[in-house]
Amino acid sequence: MPAPAPNLYPPFNIIRLGHVVFSVTDLAASRAFYVDTLGLQVTHEDDETICLRAMEERGHHSIMLRRGERAAAQSLSFKLFSEDDLDKARAFFDEKGLPAECVERPFQGRTLATRDPHGIPLEFYFHMDRLPHIHQQYALYHGARPLRIDHFNCFSSNVDASVAFYNEIGFRVTEYTEDEETGRLWAAWIHRKGGVHDMAFTNGMGPRLHHAAFWVANPLNIIDLLDLMSTTGYLGNIERGPGRHGISNAFFLYVRDPDGHRIELYCSDYQTVDPDHEPIRWDLKDPQRQTLWGAPAPRSWFEEGTLFTDVETAEPDLKAQPIVAP
Amino acid sequence: MPAPAPNLYPPFNIIRLGHVVFSVTDLAASRAFYVDTLGLQVTHEDDETICLRAMEERGHHSIMLRRGERAAAQSLSFKLFSEDDLDKARAFFDEKGLPAECVERPFQGRTLATRDPHGIPLEFYFHMDRLPHIHQQYALYHGARPLRIDHFNCFSSNVDASVAFYNEIGFRVTEYTEDEETGRLWAAWIHRKGGVHDMAFTNGMGPRLHHAAFWVANPLNIIDLLDLMSTTGYLGNIERGPGRHGISNAFFLYVRDPDGHRIELYCSDYQTVDPDHEPIRWDLKDPQRQTLWGAPAPRSWFEEGTLFTDVETAEPDLKAQPIVAP
Amino acid sequence: MPAPAPNLYPPFNIIRLGHVVFSVTDLAASRAFYVDTLGLQVTHEDDETICLRAMEERGHHSIMLRRGERAAAQSLSFKLFSEDDLDKARAFFDEKGLPAECVERPFQGRTLATRDPHGIPLEFYFHMDRLPHIHQQYALYHGARPLRIDHFNCFSSNVDASVAFYNEIGFRVTEYTEDEETGRLWAAWIHRKGGVHDMAFTNGMGPRLHHAAFWVANPLNIIDLLDLMSTTGYLGNIERGPGRHGISNAFFLYVRDPDGHRIELYCSDYQTVDPDHEPIRWDLKDPQRQTLWGAPAPRSWFEEGTLFTDVETAEPDLKAQPIVAP
């Protein structure tokens, strides 16, 4: 089994994924997509930046949109348990020889900006401004009624290496796809917060962000979003779904924002808090892996992703191919 | 069995219920309720009148709100198959000695204004202005996402007599409540359009309008409305539900508008188009009659209703009592 | 506009579609599919025949399965308003020179067996045995929880001609697809009972039965069926969906029975009882026609269908092609 045993006593304590910073080329177009269509709430807005949160989130934002020349993901952020963990994280990355520096970020406390071994720009923080709860202000709910950020998914040019690194810092594998021929990992889902994942890796030209996902209450929220997007000019932004994943057992939809950043709407995975939770293995050639109901994902889903700002990508050496829709 | 056999060849052909005209004391407050909260669409609006339709309706309106001194129901309207049926209806009501005259109504063709034997102001029309369909303009959907008007329910001081009259003009009984002691009808559900009812009668001081109902797609639309009303100042307007009716098997919620007019949100009853469809009998003392899950309705639900403009009411002679919540 | 005006005074009164008789090659396999998986209820069963009804149906059956050498549809049945209508129907088909004879059918009264001009074997009956209602026996609900038969859809080698014939006997067009180049009908949805259709025709080698459809309460029943079929050996029987149709606005799934007969699970279309209900036109090249969300149907969906017993088929002369999934 190529999935590593969990590291139950990691060097620092990551609570959960926090937020993603996207460069977008047209803030107004992005606002129409994320706010008017998906249903995220604006928590800050100026000429350069829009901050967004989902309905049950109390942290200031889970997506930050920044006006940019070209579409990109600037960083993926994770929330730490305490300030002490920030220092421990700094020491860990320093020791690894990975670039790490403390940076100022609006709406949050001391923040560590660093990189994973493939170059993914990671940021760690222990404090973000807390906002009043709005989860019972039902007049604000609309669109897909997104409740909280759920996970990131990244292309990796070496999934085994990516999983080994994140495993070292405490992420635990819940499900994984193995290439039967080589015995190597083709994809893996890894978590900190007790769901199927905070982060996932898929074999491909990397590092790139494959998607960020938001949790919704049930499949009808996703059907509502499909109806809305289909009749408000976003038909071409619907990429894959709806369906149920074999992996994670979640109900899903993938859509693309005006810059092509991929967003998943996601619900109904399962609880994984037990330290002895057993990962589930899937064969790359299992047609129910991607979608329990059998429909393969389109080629764009396997090939397209968001570049990280100023990060070079590499082709994977594992050449095994998934089942792709014709 | 006190439910009469259907009159399959009635004197004129009623297609379905059409609309109700409500007097309301504060148009702005009513607009906030019906449009912003329930989710009906405005099709006409002036200083005196607001016309509303639900999402799949193509007729101009299913509710007309008119500014008035006091809350009342001005009329219940029904759509006829053809203009010929309007003349036949006129002849029928004339022969019965019931007041009947042709009147002008905005947005519709020739209209017959008449009364049922208990004085309920009925109007019949064969043409109402047709509007472009909006059922696939999903950006307009909000609130409870009402799809179409479903039925009226009236208090009657003599349900046997009410049912006999409406049976004569072609309404067919689908379910009814019998008072076991007297063998008399305590309530009845009667239809023209092929669902459980276009009209129902309940024993009580009558005639009064008990409620008008709108069809929604599924129970989650009703739960969404409850969440919305509970957090936007309408907590006191929630009267009964949610629940599943024993009678009709429909999922329901009853709410009150700012003037106290009762509106039901309703879904999941069944098809009754067969001429040999058998009515279902319920005993007044069956605790599952009102709500399949056992919860009795509150006293207000049995006692309060909307007066018809300038119509005197009478107490019922049938004194049998339903199960009322303590 | 190629959709004919409705014939509001047809020669005889058809209430609704009634049932389909399928030849199946393995009764036990069909039972596992229709009963254990879809959730239909057995109302009669012997060595040659299984009769099935959905949860709210009170007629004896809406599907009859008969053991046969090869898969086929033996007939499509429709319920008439009265016995008088049976005689009128007989006269109508005789006058048209179409084969028509009275036949004995189990569980129903006098029955007229005839053919439409393309050879589709039609049967008309006014009485079928009525069974006790089971719609509130919730312990019986399982699978997709089918509530009632909703419609048939047939391939026709000449949709204009098919629609003209059924229009003459009172079916009304609710939506239709036009081939822009020729101005001819490529498909049409026609009804008697007040929904979007009791019958539909699609351009193709015909006559063949494309599918029979069952109404369910909401999309989650369809998602439940997908989950069930995906994990009980029926993965390959899932053909298309889930999705929302552009035409009809209904949420749908198409599955194939063990003999390849296609069944649709269907919900959320709209009411069409008004005699002045306006049909909706769609262009054959509109990508949202098939699926509002844009996904095209697979080739099998356009090409495969069930032969009617002993009926020859013809290729359509209209060669216009829909959008087909690659």
Next chain:
Amino acid sequence: MPAPAPNLYPPFNIIRLGHVVFSVTDLAASRAFYVDTLGLQVTHEDDETICLRAMEERGHHSIMLRRGERAAAQSLSFKLFSEDDLDKARAFFDEKGLPAECVERPFQGRTLATRDPHGIPLEFYFHMDRLPHIHQQYALYHGARPLRIDHFNCFSSNVDASVAFYNEIGFRVTEYTEDEETGRLWAAWIHRKGGVHDMAFTNGMGPRLHHAAFWVANPLNIIDLLDLMSTTGYLGNIERGPGRHGISNAFFLYVRDPDGHRIELYCSDYQTVDPDHEPIRWDLKDPQRQTLWGAPAPRSWFEEGTLFTDVETAEPDLKAQPIVAP
């Protein structure tokens, strides 16, 4: 604010609630309720004992039913992070002077049996037998389709004291009800696993178990259970709901098993993993506290509960009263 600050570095690490052991007087009747009706899966069964798990659970059981002379709760069990935590827990309870001993329990590793200061029999274990996952065996899903155990709720004669104790062992308060007059806690919801609660306390004659709750995917699963129980002889076992809690924002239903043990079906609360997650305060007199939609709970809900085996109860000194249904 009477809710204590969280103890982020507790003496031992509790992962989540684990299971409850119920004494039941008729194993067959309990089986019909928990298995055939609620939809739990049997993982062990003999003449004295039935073990049950929900659909996504991999631990051997979340409810154990044991044949007994009288209905009671024998213990509430919690899963620890590691065996080391078991030793730390032993030391903690010893130091507190609370009875603590290591016991043998079937299907699990070393187990600590102890008591909280009010006498609630608690058990802690770090290992329970792991079973193959069944969450994608959809043919097994039925009833309410319960996914996992979610929380326990207990009556306490002194909620302030209960919360102080559980806070010391790491439970964090997410929501609480304050009696405005005295400033004391009337109820509190406390968690370990990252949802609104693993445990809650309500002011009342205690200690007694108020209920154990199971998570379901969405409100329609709860509506399905209501329909099923209403028509299979369990009408009288429906106690309260359905509704949405003000506290927790969850959709709920309370039912009673054949011995009166109360079970909640529960969904749609929110994530609370942040160490700086702020508790929400509710006033005891807020009518939306119990049910966001305003309906008060019945008297039985406030007064009836399950005794713990051989544990004496005491009346609370806080006499403040909630709003009770008339």
